[in-house]
Every structure is written in C-alpha cells, then in structure tokens.
Amino acid sequence: MRPSTVSVTLLLLIPLLSILPVSLPLPVSSARRSPRFLGDFAFSRPDPSRHRKASYQYETRYFQQRLDHFSFAELPSFQQRYLVGPSDHWARPAGPIFFYCGNEGDIEWFASNTGFVWEIAHLFSALVVFAEHRYYGESMPYGSKDRAYENAGSLSYLTTEQALADFAVLLTDLKRNLSAEDSPVVLFGGSYGGMMAAWMRLKYPHIAVGALASSAPILQFEDIVPPETFYDLVSSDFRRESVSCFKAIKESWNALEDQGQGRDNLVNLSRKFCLCRDLNNTTELSNWLSSAYSYLAMVDYPYPSDFLMPLPANPIKEVCTKIDSYPDGTDLLDRIFAGACTEMVMPMSSSQENSMFPAYNFSYAAYQDGCVQNYGVKPRPRWVTTEFGGHDIKTALNKFGSNIIFSNGLLDPWSGGSVLQNISESIIALVTELGAHHIDLRPSTDEDPDWLIEQRKSEISLIRGWIYDHYQEKVASFSM
C-alpha cells in the first residue's frame, strides 16, 4: 500500500466511524497531529476473488430488506447480499446454521478470511451463511454506492441497530423458507462484526443460541474504558518487541514536524517517504504513520498473512528490526521510513507516558465538528451505551445474556475495550497472550501455534454445548 492512499483510506474509513453509532471517541481531521483510527477493514481491499479459497463454495443470494425497520417511512427497499454454503452435508431440517454477521466491508472478503467457520461447519453438519452489512459490498440502498453515500440523508440508515434488524429479519425468513425453524443458529463475528454478534445475544436472544464474538471491543464507548487504551496497547506491542524502536517512533513525531516546516522541506519530506504527491502538511504523514503502526498491532500474527496485504510473520518485529538496524546517528526519519516501508498499512487519545504516539487529547467538540462538516451528521456519544447498556453492560450480560464467547488476543490493541474475564457460566472470555486481531477466525495453517489450536478447540467445545442444550430443550418440549 502506497502512502498516498491515505486520503482514500480516510475517505473510506470516516463514514464507518462517524455514521455508525459506533461512536468511539476518535479524533478527526480538525485536530492537528491527532492519530487516527482507520477502522478495521475499512479501506480499499484486495480483490476478493484473488483470495477466495477453493474450499469455500457458496451460492450468492439476495434478500429484499426494509431500509428503516423502526419506522413506517415509505423508503425504497434494498437487496442485501448473503452467501450460502453447500447444503449437501447440512443435517436438514434442524441442523445448525452458522451465521456470520458481516462487518463494514465486502462480504466475500470476510467469507474468504474467516476460514474457521467453514472449517468447523463440517464438524457440526451446519449450513454456513455470510450476511453482508448494509451500505457495504453489493448491499447498497438506493441502488448504488454513489447514491447510498451521496449525502447525510441517504446515509442516515447506516446504523448498527438497522443492521442487527437486517440480520434478525433475514434469519427469520431464511429459517421459515428452509422449514428450519428448529435449527440452532450460531452467530460469528470479528471486530465490529463480533460486537454485532454479541449485541444480537442481548437484543435478539430468540434468534440464535450463541455467539462467538472475536476481538469485539464492546466496552470501547463513552467513558467505560479510558480513551487512551487503544494507543497505549499499540505502543506496548512495539515496546514489547523493542524499547529502542518504541523510543525512535516516539521521538519521530517532533522530528517529522521540524523537518516539514515550509514548502521546500515538505517537498523533501515527500521525497524521503517516496510519496506520489507532495505533502500539504506534516499531519498527513503523521496520521498515516499512526494508522499504520496501529494496524500492524492488530494483525501482528505469528505467521505470514495476506489479510489486507501481504505481511510477514510478526510484522511489528520486522518493522522494529528495520528501525533498530541503523547505526547510531542515522537520521531518525530515515529509520522510520525504513520501518514503514517494510510493509505498511494503519490505527485514538494517546497518553504522554505510555504512548509512542503524538500526545493528543480527544476533543468531542472537534470530533463532532468534523462529522458535521464532512457528512452533515451529528454523532450521538451516549446513544450506544443507552441502547446496548454501557457501564452496566457486564451486569446486563451477566443477568440477561448467555452463550457468548469473547475471544481476544492481548497483542490486539482492541482487546483493551473488550471483555477479558468470564461474565457468567456461559459468557466466557478466551484470552490469548500472543493473539492479535481475531486470529481465531482465520483459516487454520500449518504454522498455527499450540495456544491457537487450543483456543479453537475450546470454542468448538463451547459451541457444541450450546447446540447440544438447544436440542435437549427441543426434545424436552416435544415430550411434554
């Protein structure tokens, strides 16, 4: 990925964060030198067909959805795309349905990168369904992406609640059409998709028997976790590899600003980083670097991956090795460039002490201004916690939820906003010290470390328990 794609990335990303009620306390462009979170998968992705594994066969279908489930407004319906795996091994009519809650992106891409669901479906004789999130991929309201993203009005139905309702309606209809009303549905989701899978258990408990929510930062809202958590975790991932690398990055921000004063220096800086066009200011570059480091922390997998772009195993280690390989006295930005160009890609408030990022205090006012300016939309920071349970979400989950696995790797900076301890007997936290962003959902590989193999075994065993309980209850109700 070329540095110059940062603007495209931002354009693709900001709709997600500012439009979705997932109003994480994120900085926006109006704040100078503020690190940016570029979203999980919210940037131009490789062609899904290139990544399609031969073993993942599915049929592409479309379901007519209401644009607004919560009003009677007469709006045009849209076609939601969903992928259905082969049904030949499905134990009809009451065999399990494994339902992936599509995140903010093309569903084919998630289908090809969520090998775990495909691989274990056979064990359970389950039917696999991947449902696309509205406003992504081919599931575009108003007929096209241009029309769907045209303005604040056309974008206004891009909310998590609507997407959850899409899933509930699709699943209900699908089960009815397949005469599979007694099928247990297991929900899967990673990152934002994992949040949706977990929320489905609270909002639509009658729809599914359980959810595997991988790397789902459901606590990353309002003031539940400190806003600097994310960047502190990214920083700690780098410090874990190399304290000198951590320090180099931390010092680079001032160097970058010093060396970027004035038109000529900006041109030089642009040359140094091999940019396709000249920088307008140093913020453009620091934003991009911040994002890239954060992304590396998310995908700091122990084996080479081709998730969003080809990456070596342990990419943070690779980057730090490059940065550290220069002798003393080498220009700091040369070192940074060497690291960044190993394999680069993306990233909230960062604290002065624990963070290698530029100091930044999240300003809600600036964030709001940015949203209004760019999209005509005013974010609602308290809505998510009101709708889904904020500070008390653990209590709510404990009392009213069941059958959720929150899986997290501690290398993943999102783990700080997720559930890292068991909440109840059936709401289980599976935490791996060396895991990155929803690594458990990825296809299995020969290089999988033992802890990952064990984690997946635990997940399979818990899912088996939910399905077993479901059938037991059905049998009990039939014999009553």
Next chain:
Amino acid sequence: MRPSTVSVTLLLLIPLLSILPVSLPLPVSSARRSPRFLGDFAFSRPDPSRHRKASYQYETRYFQQRLDHFSFAELPSFQQRYLVGPSDHWARPAGPIFFYCGNEGDIEWFASNTGFVWEIAHLFSALVVFAEHRYYGESMPYGSKDRAYENAGSLSYLTTEQALADFAVLLTDLKRNLSAEDSPVVLFGGSYGGMMAAWMRLKYPHIAVGALASSAPILQFEDIVPPETFYDLVSSDFRRESVSCFKAIKESWNALEDQGQGRDNLVNLSRKFCLCRDLNNTTELSNWLSSAYSYLAMVDYPYPSDFLMPLPANPIKEVCTKIDSYPDGTDLLDRIFAGACTEMVMPMSSSQENSMFPAYNFSYAAYQDGCVQNYGVKPRPRWVTTEFGGHDIKTALNKFGSNIIFSNGLLDPWSGGSVLQNISESIIALVTELGAHHIDLRPSTDEDPDWLIEQRKSEISLIRGWIYDHYQEKVASFSM
C-alpha cells in the same frame, strides 16, 4: 357516550392499531360486519383535570427527543411530556424511581387512573415518573397533532421501538441529571403500556430492575394465540352472567341486518338507537355494538368506575339484566338497545361456536388494504415477532428475562393473549379469576374485593424483592 361518537372513536383508534407495529390481526372497515377492536383507551376521553385526584401532585416537564433513534436522518426533534411526582419523600440519591410507560393517550389521564403507582410510591420512598407516549397527548412531533397525523410520512415514527427508545433515553438522562445513576427503576404499564414495560425488560434490561406488566397481551401476535381468542373471551364473560343475554346478542346481528335493509329501514334503525345522524349501513351499528360489548368486558370491574365514562359496578351484569328484563316476544333490537344504552362504550376474528359476535374470518389482505387505503401504510405482521420474539418469547423470557410480573384478570378478554403461567422464578403470572382490565393498577377503593387486595400485596412484595436485590448487588460491588 352517544352512539354517534363511533366514527370519532374509530378515527382515533385506527392509527394506533395500524400504525403501531402492534399489528394484532384485527379486522378493518373493508370487511363487512366485522367486529372491531377500538383499542384500550384510544378514544375521546374525559377531561383529565376532572379526574385528577388531589393526592396526585406532579410537575409537568418536557424532554427533547429525537424523532428517529435508529437513523441519523435530520428530523425535527419533539418535546416529550413527562410528569414527575414530588421528590420531598424521595430517598435521594439512590431511592427507587417508579416509571410508568405511557400508553396511547394523554399521560395525565393515565396518571390519574393509575393510583396504585402513586399509592405504593410512599411505601418505597420512590420518585414517580409518568412518561407520555410519542404522538399522544402533548408529545406531538412536528409541533401539533394536525401536523403529526397529517400523512403516512409524518406518522411513520409512531412505532413501539421508537417509544421504547424514548423511555430509555429519557430515563438515562433523568438519572444522570438527578445524580441518581444507582437508583433502581421499576417499570409500570397497563395494556399496551404493560407490553412496553415487559418488552423493556428484554430490549433494555440495563435500564430498569423490573416491570409490572398488567393486562399485557404480548402473545396476541401472528399465530401465537388463535385470533378468535379475544372475542371468545368477551362472549364468555357475557355467557357467564346470562346465557339468555349471550343468545340475544348472538341473534341480534342477523336481526339488525334484516331490519336495516334499504334507506327507510336504516332511518328507522337510526331512530330506534337514537342516533344523531342516519346510518349509512348496518355495519356501522354492528361495529359499534361489538366494540361496546368488548369494552364492557375489559372494564367489568366489581365497583362503579369512572374510567372512560361513568359505569356501574359489574357493567356486563347490568347490561344483561336490562336485556333479560323484557318479556318474551319483545323485539330483539329493543332489548339490545336497552342494554346498550345502559352504559355504552366499545372490541377481533370471532368463532361461530363460542362467540356471540358475527362470524368473521380475519383477512390479512383486507386488513392490509384498509391500512394502505386509510393511512398509506403497509402493516408488517411478522415484524413484532421478529423484533421481540414470537413463538419463542416465553423461552426468550425464561432464558433472558427476569423480574416481570404479568398480572391478568380472566374476565379481561385480553388475558387470552397474555402470560398466564409463571415463566421462571422471577417472571411471575398473577392471575385473578374475577379481575378485568388492569384493575390492579387502579386506585384502591373501599369496595376492593379481598382477591384484589391480595394481588396488590403480592405485587408490592415482588417489587420489594427486586429493589432489595438491586441494593444488595450495589453494596456487593462497592465492597469488592
């Protein structure tokens, strides 16, 4: 109430049933001779001030609400009215809040008719809040009722999900402003309001500690209970008082149609029933009578009431006494008129065997046509069961719900669609054989029968348990 008000009644009622996603399988005007349900309180009510008990003191406040909680659409906000009882006896800052989920009507009217909440608030040192339902009373979007009800577009945010979100947002904000985040909230509601109180426990479990859902027919959807249940229960209430009365009513429908053939006969029939204007057809009258009988069954209280109009104790008995008092050979419609004009007011499919109502098979197509024709709105019969859990709602409540009292009187025809058996240890059905429509929520009177006194004692005891548990948990979490 004069028979001629039927058209007003219908106008006020139909918006409720066809616009709210409470899409009970009800007949509409397009179906000939079909009985109609006129909704719980959905007609012109007496001036609330006339009914205001001196003991119910409250302050009227307004809260700025979003019109659409589930989209980012830029719509005008509206002022939701809510009533707050005196706070002098409230045990600040963590004393309980008793929150009444306003139904389809003026909130002052519910406040004056829900004496139970006011009476027990003192026992608990609780703050009383009555929140008005959007599109009713003074809580009008677009500034006025005329504008709010202008067309399908302006009406389209009149949905239960939006109203539940209003309550959640109002309560969250209220608690924050009162620094009462640790206050346990107990929800109250009767009829549709009771349904909302129960649904709040499923959709917003983090907002309140429990709900008293009185006469809340949450099972009266899709094909969960047979559509004829309601009218069969009304009929059984009449038969219970007098078999001859039941038979007279059952036979009157044909008599009514026979005697209303042609213009002249319609004029005569209009005279017989003292109507202010001439009938256009017999359906107008049979609709009104059906509604009236059904309403009597709902408010068949054992003492005189002034709920929607002055009524004697046991009004069905009164009506049947009149109908039965005529000697053999008296014109059937004279007898019906005598009964109807004792005290008349208002009613679904009715079965030929158990029902005294004209045979009617619910036609979804006709119902839908009526909604589209009258309001430009297409009902969604499966949405409520998808959103709130349909056939499995008992399972969902059992597994995910807690702390709900479903109180029902078996005389109330709505009891057929409600929860009449305990669902779990904390989801309790309190059923009284002789109770009518949410009689437990009404102010206590000297004539209250023992079973009603006992029922209220049980409710108080259960509510005390919820609040006690809440404080126990808070203490436990503080000492951790």
